[in-house]
Amino acid sequence: MLNQKLQQKLQQKLSPQQIQVIKLLEVPSMMLEQRIKQEIEENPALEVDEPFEDSYESDTDDSDDSDIDEFSIDDYFNDDEYNNYKYKTNNYAADEGNKEIPFSVGNSFQEHLRMQAGLRELTEEQLTLADFLIGNIDEDGYLRRDIENIADDIMLTQNISVTEDELKTVLRVIQSLDPPGIAATSLQECLLLQVMRKQKTASVVTATYILRDFYDEFVKKHYDKIIQRLDIEEEHLKDAIDVIVKLNPKPGGDITDQYSKNSTYAIIPDFILEEQNGNYEVIMHAKNSPDIRVSRAYADMLADLRKKHTASKSQKEAIQFVRQKIDSAQWFIDAIQQRYYTLLGTMQAIFEYQKDFFMSGDESKLKPMILKDIADKTELDISTVSRVANSKYIQTPYGIIPLKFFFSEGLQTESGDEVSSREIKSILQDIIMQENKRKPYTDEELSKILQEKGYIIARRTVAKYREQLDIPVGRLRKEL
Secondary structure, three states, X not given: OOOOOOOOOOOOOOOHHHHHHHHHHOOOHHHHHHHHHHHHHHOOOEEEOOOOOOOOOOOOOOOOOHHHHOOOHHHHOOHXXXXXXXXXXXXXXXXXOOOOOXXXXXXXXXXXXXXXXXXXXXXXXXXXXXXXXXXXXXXXXXXXXXXXXHHHHHHHHOOOOOOHHHHHHHHHHHHOOOOOOOOEXXXXXXXXXXXOOOOOOHHHHHHHHHHHHOHHHHHOOOHHHHHHHHOOOHHHHHHHHHHHHOOOOOOHHHHHHHHHOOOOOOOOOOEEEEEEOOEEEEEEOOOOOOOEEEOHHHHHHHHHXXXXXXXXXHHHHHHHHHHHHHHHHHHHHHHHHHHHHHHXXXXXXXXXXXXXXXXXXXXXXXXXXXXXXXXXXHOOOHHHHHHHHOOOEEEEOOEEEEHHHHOEOEEEEOOOOEEEHHHXXXXXXXXXXXXXXXXXXXXXXXXXXXXXXXXXXXXXXXXXXXXHOOOOOHHHHOOO
């Protein structure tokens, strides 16, 4: 049955200004300059701050027009607020020049393969097939699609009827190109293609047999079975394995690195930890951010309109337009200011919490710290702290470190002390590095060793930390 009722509820909504602040918090310093330039291009009431001789003085002439008098120009040009928006003046030396990030332009590895294929004795149709096959090779250098599906695609897109055997013939030509192992359909084939190009020595021949006939045993490190079936000595097997482990499992990366080795990918830190006379200070790195302010031209425009005692409809629309642009510029400047203070306050809280690490650089002195700890210290929301920590870096005497590095879980020792999970991972890594590779520790044995050292940790936790360190299980760590 339909009925009417009055209901009262409390609902939280974000204003456009709050949304703008949230988005700016996620922007790292290396992208902030681009974001500011984009806003300047979109909003003509925003401009780069440059020195000027005569400061603006608002007109004192009163007007009776309520449509014009409902706002004051002075509200948008309070010098104490943002005319001196300069947070970077003392953050770097005066003689320090602007550093450009170089980049290089080169061919992709698909184009590199096409150039090689063009030098082979192929018909026009085979070159078309080769071009299509090369286009299906992924960035690691593998052809992971079925030949049957590729043949169907060629029929649909190129209107060429081709058999699987014809495609395999062209594929073998591509697999003979450089680097060795390119266009393989599996890791086993990729390694075989590489080892078959090597000079035939006893170790290479044995490695070929292992990859071709005993690949599963090799992957599972059942070395005893391989020695028994090939009837070889352990030293001979070790030499063959040395040949295999030196092969490249991702040949596509070779060509990519060849064209990108001259490129420089720089990380611009958002914060800098400076030391002066034993005192540490965290400052914002805003060198690449231009100073911005509300446009003086728009202020003069409003002043001229304000002097008139009457305003036409078009003039009122112009006043409304200018006012909207100035409001938008003011909101953006306020958002930049709030971003600055939020980021700096959060980083200072992290510095105070992890001061022992910043003073020494010793990872074992990192305290367990979660987002809530910093949120409580800064009186910010956990989501805000998360946005600040995301994609942000700090430059320290020990290198450039991501902020996420300082956040870790905590575990208790037998003595009741709370230690960071990062410290336990470091100890776990040291134990595994010192183990007997002929008989590596299992996760259960690693758990018992850590418990003997005073760290109460379960086997499942050991497995989780081991996976986070990208360390395989004990069976796969076995070596001869």
